[in-house]
Amino acid sequence: MPSSRTCVGVVFGGASEEHAVSIRSAITVVGALRSEVNNNRFEVIAIYIDQRGRWWPAGVAEAVLKQGHPAKPEQLSTPLAPQGFTKLPEGSERVQVWYPVLHGPNGEDGTVQGLFTLMGQPFVGSGVLGSALSMDKLAMKAAFAAAGLPQVPYAAVDAADLLETESRQGVAKHLEAKLKYPCFVKPANLGSSVGISKAQNRNELLIGLDKAASLDRRIVVEQGVSARELECAVLGKRELQTSVVGEICFDADWYDYDTKYSENCSHTLIPAPLPEGVEAQIRTLALQACRCVAAHGMARVDFFYNAARNEIWLNEINTLPGFTSQSMYPMLWEASGVTLEELVSQLVITARE
Numbered sequence: 001m002p003s004s005r006t007c008v009g010v011v012f013g014g015a016s017e018e019h020a021v022s023i024r025s026a027i028t029v030v031g032a033l034r035s036e037v038n039n040n041r042f043e044v045i046a047i048y049i050d051q052r053g054r055w056w057p058a059g060v061a062e063a064v065l066k067q068g069h070p071a072k073p074e075q076l077s078t079p080l081a082p083q084g085f086t087k088l089p090e091g092s093e094r095v096q097v098w099y100p101v102l103h104g105p106n107g108e109d110g111t112v113q114g115l116f117t118l119m120g121q122p123f124v125g126s127g128v129l130g131s132a133l134s135m136d137k138l139a140m141k142a143a144f145a146a147a148g149l150p151q152v153p154y155a156a157v158d159a160a161d162l163l164e165t166e167s168r169q170g171v172a173k174h175l176e177a178k179l180k181y182p183c184f185v186k187p188a189n190l191g192s193s194v195g196i197s198k199a200q201n202r203n204e205l206l207i208g209l210d211k212a213a214s215l216d217r218r219i220v221v222e223q224g225v226s227a228r229e230l231e232c233a234v235l236g237k238r239e240l241q242t243s244v245v246g247e248i249c250f251d252a253d254w255y256d257y258d259t260k261y262s263e264n265c266s267h268t269l270i271p272a273p274l275p276e277g278v279e280a281q282i283r284t285l286a287l288q289a290c291r292c293v294a295a296h297g298m299a300r301v302d303f304f305y306n307a308a309r310n311e312i313w314l315n316e317i318n319t320l321p322g323f324t325s326q327s328m329y330p331m332l333w334e335a336s337g338v339t340l341e342e343l344v345s346q347l348v349i350t351a352r353e
Contacts, residue, residue: 012102
């Protein structure tokens, strides 16, 4: 007799610098889907993508989830297998809804979304366009600019222009003419603050550009601003809903990778202490930003807010936000009255709309 439960294929890991974060997120998502609340709703098949891009079936995936870190070589029983994707692992034919828990390139950028689209199967999160636009910070910012949405000043750099000394100095002069120090240098296609650096002078700027260029051909340099960091979660497809607004507070100079994922280095205020009009404005901007880049399903929209000047700037959209114990997306919905278990259930249901 066919099962009344929906079979959900949770794909995690990935050939990305954010591989370890993806595993931590997947532990939370799988746990919520298998919880007592959801046990009668969903059957979960876990699928692991290793750091070479190879897809592994449930046996390997479950071991990785249990140990909480990337697979060891001895766990990958066919070490001479070709690099990259070759076929879906055994058991995938039973999946009814795909749930990518992937951060960064090869998972959050429209690639795996394109695979699921070609397969004609529903999946959690944005489609190819929304994922690709939101992943590439330069494309995202261009879309925001075309829609007239508020952003901090920024400039684009191509990594090829950093190969020669004369060209490097020309890039630095161009950036200094457009932006003031401090500024932030970011690879255009990575998240979780990977590869980002803060520059206070030209030497730090060039070092930051080299660091970003080692990770991505496309680089964005943003004007640093004195501001609070606020985040708003979005959920839905036909109708987008916004959560309460939260604030990230941290004891570091800026919100880098170590601060983001280390214990006791940051804390959240949910809801953020904001004037009522400011919160309403941020929630409206979050919806406008998602519609601007065709993001749906789930998204976390990040903002900068300068209270003294009463200015709000859009920072970025994350279409596959983290689900770790320190991640804002599930915490924002929890504070909005949606439990973690109900949140993952709604995401699966939304994928089938």
